[in-house]
Structure formats: C-alpha cells, structure tokens
Amino acid sequence: MNLLHRRGVLRAAALFPLVVTPAAAQGNDPLPSWRDTAPKRAILDFAAAVTAEGTPGFVAPADRIAVFDNDGTLWVEQPIYPQFAYALDRLKAMAQRNPSWKQEPLFRAALAGDMKTVLASGSGGLQRLIGAALAGNTPEESARLAQAWLAQAKDPKWGKPYTALVYQPMIEMLRFLRARGFQTFIVSGGGVDFVRSFSEQVYGIPPWQVIGSTFELRSSLLDGKVNLTRLPAVDFIDDGPGKPIGIARQIGKRPLIAFGNSDGDFEMLQYTTEGSGRRLGVLIRHDDLEREHVYERDTQVGRLARALDAAPHRKWLVVSMKNDWSRIFA
Amino acid sequence: MNLLHRRGVLRAAALFPLVVTPAAAQGNDPLPSWRDTAPKRAILDFAAAVTAEGTPGFVAPADRIAVFDNDGTLWVEQPIYPQFAYALDRLKAMAQRNPSWKQEPLFRAALAGDMKTVLASGSGGLQRLIGAALAGNTPEESARLAQAWLAQAKDPKWGKPYTALVYQPMIEMLRFLRARGFQTFIVSGGGVDFVRSFSEQVYGIPPWQVIGSTFELRSSLLDGKVNLTRLPAVDFIDDGPGKPIGIARQIGKRPLIAFGNSDGDFEMLQYTTEGSGRRLGVLIRHDDLEREHVYERDTQVGRLARALDAAPHRKWLVVSMKNDWSRIFA
Numbered sequence: 291m292n293l294l295h296r297r298g299v300l301r302a303a304a305l306f307p308l309v310v311t312p313a314a315a316q317g318n319d320p321l322p323s324w325r326d327t328a329p330k331r332a333i334l335d336f337a338a339a340v341t342a343e344g345t346p347g348f349v350a351p352a353d354r355i356a357v358f359d360n361d362g363t364l365w366v367e368q369p370i371y372p373q374f375a376y377a378l379d380r381l382k383a384m385a386q387r388n389p390s391w392k393q394e395p396l397f398r399a400a401l402a403g404d405m406k407t408v409l410a411s412g413s414g415g416l417q418r419l420i421g422a423a424l425a426g427n428t429p430e431e432s433a434r435l436a437q438a439w440l441a442q443a444k445d446p447k448w449g450k451p452y453t454a455l456v457y458q459p460m461i462e463m464l465r466f467l468r469a470r471g472f473q474t475f476i477v478s479g480g481g482v483d484f485v486r487s488f489s490e491q492v493y494g495i496p497p498w499q500v501i502g503s504t505f506e507l508r509s510s511l512l513d514g515k516v517n518l519t520r521l522p523a524v525d526f527i528d529d530g531p532g533k534p535i536g537i538a539r540q541i542g543k544r545p546l547i548a549f550g551n552s553d554g555d556f557e558m559l560q561y562t563t564e565g566s567g568r569r570l571g572v573l574i575r576h577d578d579l580e581r582e583h584v585y586e587r588d589t590q591v592g593r594l595a596r597a598l599d600a601a602p603h604r605k606w607l608v609v610s611m612k613n614d615w616s617r618i619f620a
Numbered sequence: 621m622n623l624l625h626r627r628g629v630l631r632a633a634a635l636f637p638l639v640v641t642p643a644a645a646q647g648n649d650p651l652p653s654w655r656d657t658a659p660k661r662a663i664l665d666f667a668a669a670v671t672a673e674g675t676p677g678f679v680a681p682a683d684r685i686a687v688f689d690n691d692g693t694l695w696v697e698q699p700i701y702p703q704f705a706y707a708l709d710r711l712k713a714m715a716q717r718n719p720s721w722k723q724e725p726l727f728r729a730a731l732a733g734d735m736k737t738v739l740a741s742g743s744g745g746l747q748r749l750i751g752a753a754l755a756g757n758t759p760e761e762s763a764r765l766a767q768a769w770l771a772q773a774k775d776p777k778w779g780k781p782y783t784a785l786v787y788q789p790m791i792e793m794l795r796f797l798r799a800r801g802f803q804t805f806i807v808s809g810g811g812v813d814f815v816r817s818f819s820e821q822v823y824g825i826p827p828w829q830v831i832g833s834t835f836e837l838r839s840s841l842l843d844g845k846v847n848l849t850r851l852p853a854v855d856f857i858d859d860g861p862g863k864p865i866g867i868a869r870q871i872g873k874r875p876l877i878a879f880g881n882s883d884g885d886f887e888m889l890q891y892t893t894e895g896s897g898r899r900l901g902v903l904i905r906h907d908d909l910e911r912e913h914v915y916e917r918d919t920q921v922g923r924l925a926r927a928l929d930a931a932p933h934r935k936w937l938v939v940s941m942k943n944d945w946s947r948i949f950a
Contacts, residue, residue, distance in 0.1 A: 352820060429868045473826075486872045490682060496803075497872025498828065507868055509861045509887070516864050516891040531839045534846050538759045538837055540870060542816045542827025557839070561846040 320466040323459040323617040329609045336570045341470050347568055351471035356547040360478035360485055362592040363551045363574055365456040368583040372452040373484045376439050377423035409590045421505055421522035428518050436487035453492050458620040464493055477536055478502040479529035479554050501536040503528045533558035552592040559606055571606035573597055578612035650796045653789040653947040659939045666900045671800050677898055681801035686877040690808035690815055692922040693881045693904055696785040698913040703814045706769050707753035739920045751835055751852035758848050766817035783822050788950040794823055807866055808832045809859035809884050831866040833858045863888035882922045889936055901936035903927055908942035
C-alpha cells in the first residue's frame with residue numbers, strides 16, 4: 291500500500307502527539323474541537339437560523355436532514371479506504387480456496403499488493419475485488435466479519451485501529467446537529483454492510499440511517515429458513531451522481547446540510563444546496579500533513595478538484611483541517 | 621372496481637356507525653381499541669419481556685425493530701389497493717396524451733375499469749400500469765401529486781378519504797411500541813413514494829423508515845441542476861421474498877416484531893420469527909363484514925391462505941378484526 295504514499299507521509303507517523311483542546315475552549319461550546327474561524331461561525335449561524343421558531347428561516351424538525359460522506363469526511367481514507375484494506379485481507383485469506391484468481395491480472399495484482407495496478411482499474415475494479423472478497427455471507431455474518439477485522443486491523447500511518455481515526459470535530463458536529471433536532475445520515479460510496487458494522491457504536495448512527503453502495507442480495511431457503519446471501523455483483527454505487535439517487539430512495543427528503551470531502555460528493559452537495567430556502571454544503575480539506583494527511587487534486591483516493599473549484603460560486607464552506615480544527619482525532 | 625366486490629359488501633356501506641370505545645377502557649390502557657383477548661395479552665406480555673432490564677429476554681433499544689405491512693395491515697386495501705385507484709385516476713388523466721395505450725389490451729382494460737382483466741395480469745401487470753401512471757416525476761412532484769389525490773379521493777365503500785381508513789388499533793400499536801423504545805418501519809409492497817407521501821402525518825413514521833417497491837430513478841441535469849425523475853421500469857418489488865431483502869438492505873437489522881395480513885407478508889414474518897431469542901409475528905384477519913370487509917383465501921387483493929395455515933406451527937398470533945378489536949377506524 292506504500293505505493294499510494296506519494297508524499298512520503300508515512301515518515302511523519304507518530305511524531306506528533308494529538309493536540310489537546312484547552313479546557314477553556316470547552317464548557318458551553320458545542321464544537322470545542324473547531325477553532326473560532328469562519329466555517330464554525332457559519333455553521334453555528336446556519337443552525338441557529340433554521341431552528342429559530344417563528345422566523346421565516348425556521349425548518350421543522352421533520353425536515354432537518356443532515357448527510358455526511360464517510361471516507362475522508364468522518365474518518366481517514368488515506369493511504370487506502372479502510373474497506374479496501376479489509377477486502378484485501380479477506381482476498382488473501384480466501385486465495386487458497388480460489389486458485390482461479392491467480393489467472394486474473396486484477397486479482398493477481400491485488401494479492402501481490404500491487405496497488406498501482408489495482409487503482410488503475412478504477413472504481414469498477416475496486417468494486418469487483420470487494421464484491422469477490424465479501425460475497426457469500428449473510429448480513430449478520432458480514433457484520434461480524436467486519437467487526438472482527440476492525441478490532442485488530444491497524445492503520446499503516448498511525449498504527450491505530452481505524453475506528454480510533456474518526457475526526458473528533460465531526461463527532462462533535464453529529465452530536466451538535468442531533469441535539470438541535472437534526473437526523474444524521476451517512477451517505478457513503480463504501481459498501482453499506484461495512485459502514486453499518488461500526489456506525490452505531492462509533493458515530494451514534496443506526497444502520498437504517500446509513501446509505502452506501504450495495505451488492506445484490508439473494509433470498510433463498512436453507513434448512514427451511516430464510517437465508518440472505520450477498521452476491522458478488524454490484525447492485526448500486528452510492529458515489530457521485532449515485533448519491534442524490536441513494537438519498538431520494540432511502541431518505542425520501544432533500545437534505546438541509548451536506549458534508550463531504552471529495553469530488554464523489556459533488557452531486558450530493560449540489561443536490562442539497564439547490565433545494566429551496568437556506569441550505570449548507572461543506573467540504574473538508576485534507577491539508578494537515580502533521581496531524582493527518584495532505585492530498586487534494588493529485589490522488590486517486592479522495593480526489594478533490596472539481597468540487598473545490600465550484601465551492602466559491604456555489605457558496606459551499608471549505609474547512610481546512612489544519613486551520614479550522616484544533617484537534618483532529620478523538 | 622365493483623367487479624372486485626364478490627360478496628356484495630358495498631351494500632353494507634355506511635349502515636354501521638363506528639363503535640365508540642367506552643371511556644372505561646381507556647385511561648391507562650395503551651391499547652384501548654384492542655379487546656382484552658389473547659392477542660392483546662400476548663403482545664403486552666412480549667413487549668414487557670423484551671423491555672425488562674436485567675432479565676435474559678431484555679433487548680437493547682437499538683435492536684427493537686418493529687415492521688408493519690401497510691395495505692390491509694395499517695389501512696384498508698379492499699376493494700382495491702388505494703395506490704392502484706390513484707394510478708388509475710392518473711392513467712385516465714394522461715390517456716389523451718398517450719394514444720398508444722388504446723392499442724394495448726392491459727391499458728385498455730384499465731382505462732375501461734375492467735378490473736377482472738387487470739387483476740388477471742398479476743402483479744407484473746399492476747406494476748406496469750402503476751409505472752406508466754407515475755413515471756416522469758421528481759420525488760417532490762410525486763409526493764405533491766399523491767397528497768393532492770389523497771386529499772380528495774374517497775374510498776368506494778365508506779365514502780371517506782383513505783387516510784381516514786387507517787386502523788385505530790394499529791395506530792395505538794405504533795405509538796405503544798415507540799413509547800417502549802421501538803423503531804417502527806413500514807415494509808410495503810406498494811410504491812415507496814406513495815406511502816411516504818402520508819406516512820409521517822398519518823402514522824408518525826418518517827420517510828426513511830418506509831420501505832417499499834421502487835421504480836428506477838434517473839439523475840440528470842436540468843437547467844444545470846440535479847434533476848431526479850422516476851422511470852416506468854420497476855427496480856425492486858418489496859413483496860413476498862422481497863420483504864426480507866428490503867429489510868436487510870434498508871434497515872440492516874432483523875426485526876423483533878412483524879405485523880402483516882396476507883401471504884405477501886409470509887417471508888417477512890418468517891424472517892422475523894426465525895431470528896434468535898424471542899420474536900413476534902402477527903397476522904391481521906379481515907373477518908368483519910359490518911365494520912370493514914371480509915376476505916381471506918378467495919381474493920386477489922390481500923389473499924391470506926399459506927400464512928394462515930402456517931400460523932399455528934410457527935406460533936404467529938392471529939388477530940381477528942371482529943373479535944379482538946373494539947374499534948376499527950379512528
């Protein structure tokens with residue numbers, strides 16, 4: 291996976307202890323890990339406006355929908371999406387039982403750790419690998435397998451479990467919005483089973499408020515009982531133009547607020563902020579080499595270019611991890 | 621639509637005023653429209669057991685999922701599913717602009733009100749008609765159209781709006797379970813947009829807790845904005861074996877409780893009650909000619925045969941509208 295590390299950020303690992311928020315910044319502040327800069331002020335202002343009863347900008351609690359991308363918005367996605375690291379570990383464990391994989395260049399590259407070839411295959415190639423790695427299980431088995439993997443896997447840069455690499459400012463944001471009557475949803479390009487396996491515990495978001503990419507599910511009878519198994523075929527890709535479709539299909543309301551970090555979130559922010567009345571679109575920018583990663587236009591994992599260019603015109607907030615967050619990890 | 625009335629139940633319309641629940645039956649009773657018979661006792665007992673902290677049967681609130689079929693379980697479905705009456709009205713309004721429909725036997729029958737032919741086409745035929753009637757709209761337009769129709773349409777037997785023909789005992793059941801920490805979901809064979817257009821107001825169930833059949837959604841740009849439109853093609857049928865798939869895909873947890881009324885709910889009850897620990901499956905039986913309808917094995921709308929036969933062996937509760945409910949409509 292080091293092939294992905296174009297800027298050698300691994301070398302910076304573990305040198306920088308987490309910055310501890312001063313106690314003074316806590317107290318009544320609902321977003322203590324956000325510095326008192328423009329994005330925080332704009333978000334507080336927006337939340338105050340849409341919850342002010344008796345004013346023209348008031349939005350009923352039933353319509354307070356906030357959507358969040360997951361990879362790169364709520365937790366780390368570099369050097370490679372955690373779900374893909376998981377799929378790779380599963381593929382390796384299953385390779386013996388699937389000798390035909392060795393004949394396929396894509397699978398051979400994945401098993402050899404040749405990430406350059408794998409990433410060059412695009413999202414279609416990634417989905418094929420993930421599909422093969424995670425097919426055949428029931429939803430319950432999928433959740434158990436993912437939880438077991440998450441309990442022992444370590445991020446290559448920080449050497450910590452992935453679930454410890456969620457962004458503390460975003461955890462505060464989820465809580466802040468829920469306390470103001472918002473419903474919080476994850477709208478992820480990742481496979482929905484994987485995200486659901488930790489969303490409740492880590493983000494306080496129940497599985498039915500997680501929308502993600504899906505593989506086909508087959509219902510059959512096994513020993514006379516309903517048996518659902520996941521097939522390797524991709525059913526729906528919840529990324530890019532798929533995100534508004536996933537939102538309309540599963541939430542059934544246009545969001546008031548959308549948080550994302552990459553071009554895969556463009557259409558979600560667009561759909562959100564094109565709604566009537568006041569809406570909020572937010573992009574998180576990975577510009578903190580010391581405390582997380584630096585990547586933007588020149589990456590295949592979380593590329594941010596088109597959405598960043600559109601942000602000023604569309605009045606999307608751009609949050610700098612380096613400047614606007616006093617603390618990154620919990 | 622009278623062709624569906626095989627038992628001439630229309631003649632009984634409006635002769636029987638609603639039975640008013642005696643004030644004595646209310647007070648602390650959370651289910652005042654349920655008579656004190658075996659099903660009510662079993663449901664109260666189940667709810668007490670799974671919410672008793674510190675006992676082996678305790679289920680954490682996060683896992684208290686209750687699913688409800690809609691047509692025939694929460695509101696009337698005879699003589700024809702309200703959504704189909706809606707689709708027929710839309711088809712008639714659109715017929716002038718679609719002259720080719722006259723060449724198609726299925727559409728010609730629907731426009732002529734020949735329900736016998738339409739029903740003989742099976743669920744595939746119904747879905748084709750509904751798809752044609754409701755295609756081309758955005759989700760917002762679909763909701764507005766459905767709400768406008770529901771505001772003026774009247775049920776042919778009772779001459780009342782369909783939303784006034786929800787079952788009061790089930791409204792109480794939804795509230796009862798929510799007050800005990802359950803999340804309530806609708807899992808309907810009907811089109812999800814239609815059910816969502818009234819579920820929040822009528823059942824207190826937000827759109828993202830409504831699972832239903834779906835038509836394909838297309839995302840495109842219109843005047844530079846994200847534009848989602850419904851295509852006529854069916855995407856997913858949330859009925860029969862589709863119900864466990866819809867549940868796994870959208871809820872992500874196996875329910876603890878399932879309520880249904882027809883063979884289309886068989887697999888949902890099966891999937892629910894085959895889960896580990898104590899589970900509850902309930903069938904509502906339409907056996908009250910005076911206060912609602914009588915239908916069971918011999919109908920194409922809400923047929924109940926296989927599930928009823930399986931109920932004793934599977935320990936599903938069977939609720940008689942006639943004997944177990946003191947009041948039917950709100």
